[in-house]
Every structure is written in C-alpha cells, then in structure tokens.
Amino acid sequence: MHKNIRKATLGGGCFWCIEAVFEEIKGVISVVSGYAGGKIKKPTYEQVCSSDTGHIEVVQLTFNDGIVDYETLLRIFFRIHDPTSIDKQGNDTGRQYRSVIFYHNLNQKKQAESIINELNNNDYYDDKIVTKLRKYKNFYKAEDYHQDYYTKNKNDLYCQLNIVPKIKKVNTKFKKYLKSF
Numbered sequence: 001m002h003k004n005i006r007k008a009t010l011g012g013g014c015f016w017c018i019e020a021v022f023e024e025i026k027g028v029i030s031v032v033s034g035y036a037g038g039k040i041k042k043p044t045y046e047q048v049c050s051s052d053t054g055h056i057e058v059v060q061l062t063f064n065d066g067i068v069d070y071e072t073l074l075r076i077f078f079r080i081h082d083p084t085s086i087d088k089q090g091n092d093t094g095r096q097y098r099s100v101i102f103y104h105n106l107n108q109k110k111q112a113e114s115i116i117n118e119l120n121n122n123d124y125y126d127d128k129i130v131t132k133l134r135k136y137k138n139f140y141k142a143e144d145y146h147q148d149y150y151t152k153n154k155n156d157l158y159c160q161l162n163i164v165p166k167i168k169k170v171n172t173k174f175k176k177y178l179k180s181f
Contacts, residue, residue, distance in 0.1 A: 004066040005029070008073055009036055009102035009136055011058040012081030013089025018059045020150035020163045021080050021170055025177050027067025032060045033142040033149070036102055042140050051095040058102065060139050068177055070108055074101070074115050076174055080166040083119075084127035090162060099131040102139075109133055 012018050015033035022031045035048050038055030048055045063073065081089055083099045103109040116129050141147075150163050171178060 002064075004064050006063055006065050006070065007104050007136075008061040008063065008070060008108070009058050009104070009139060010061070010073075010077050011036070011056040011098060011100040011102075012077060012083070013057070013097045013099075014092050014162070015057040015059050015142065015146065016149040016158075017089075017163050017166055018077070018080065019148070020159070021076065021166050022059060022061055022073070023148070023151070024167060024170070024179050025063075025068055025073070025076065025174075026179055027064045027177070028073075029062045029064060032139075033146045034058060034060060034140050035096075035142060036060075036139045037100065037134060037137070041138075045143055045146065048096050049094065055096060055140075056098055056100055057096050057142075058100070058139070071111050071115065072174070072177065074112060076170055076177070077101075078115065078119060078129075078131075079169055079173065082125075083116075083129045083131040084125045086130050099129075101131060101133050102136040103133060104136045109135075 019031045019033050022028050035043050035055035036058045038053040040053050043053045043055050047053050087095050087098050089097050101112045150159050
C-alpha cells in the first residue's frame with residue numbers, strides 16, 4: 001500500500017448515511033459499506049439486523065492522509081451522527097447502529113481518545129459520548145444493493161430526509177474537504 005494510503009472503519013448508524021457523506025470528501029479514495037466486530041463470518045444484512053451476530057453497520061474508508069488526515073475524518077464522523085446515543089441513530093434502533101470506531105493501529109486509537117476527550121471536556125454535546133473504541137479485527141462487505149446507496153437513490157425520501165442534511169452539516173464546517181454539493 002502506498003505510504004499515504006490508510007484505512008478507517010467507522011460505525012455511526014445506518015451505513016448508507018455515513019457512506020454518502022464520506023464519498024463526498026476529498027482524499028477519500030473509496031467507501032465500502034459493511035459489517036464489523038461480530039462473531040460470525042460473512043454475515044448477511046438480515047443476520048446483522050437480528051442483533052445476534054454482534055456485528056455493527058460500518059463503513060470502511062480508504063483515504064490518502066496527504067489530502068485528508070484521520071483526525072479530520074473523525075471530526076466529520078462526530079459531526080454527522082449522535083455519538084451520545086446508545087444503539088440508536090434517528091429512527092434506526094438496534095445494536096447494529098451503535099457508534100463505534102474500529103482503530104487500525106495505536107495512533108488511530110490515541111487520536112480518537114483525544115478527540116472524544118476534547119468534545120466531552122468542552123461540553124460539545126449535552127450528554128457524554130458513548131462511542132466505543134475497538135481494535136479492528138474484521139470487516140465484511142455488505143451486499144451490493146447497499147453500496148453507493150445515496151448515489152443510486154438520491155431522490156429517495158430516506159435519502160432526502162436523512163442523508164442530505166448530514167452532507168449539508170459537513171458543508172458548514174468542512175466545506176474545503178467536500179468534492180461538491
């Protein structure tokens with residue numbers, strides 16, 4: 001892998017929402033929706049929704065940290081979901097929607113801890129952040145119909161109500177990182 005190419009694995013509710021935002025960020029090479037953290041290999045969406053697998057809906061980013069660094073990606077991540085909500089984002093509820101950062105190395109863990117501490121200490125949210133930090137172990141790509149969902153379904157009501165506001169939220173603070181919108 002090229003020296004500036006890195007991976008990040010993040011869960012913050014429905015992967016369609018997280019995927020759509022990160023696909024708009026300069027320096028993000030690819031965004032893949034999938035499942036991580038569970039106990040069974042190659043789970044299906046239906047299995048993950050049952051909450052019995054331990055898997056969480058996540059996105060796996062491949063990014064060029066010479067263009068966008070991990071810290072910026074984490075700050076965007078914390079802006080586009082509610083990290084104070086346990087197993088719930090908007091109308092989506094269940095263990096598969098928890099807020100989690102799967103760190104790929106100790107530096108990623110330290111950066112995530114630092115940002116969480118900063119946000120908690122500055123009372124950025126009304127409640128404390130419940131985002132879990134877990135060592136990355138596995139990732140399973142979700143079914144094809146979950147990939148690039150927003151790109152394929154921009155006019156869908158779910159996308160208009162849930163994804164577009166997240167992209168606009170990023171546009172207010174991280175505009176220089178957006179490809180377009």
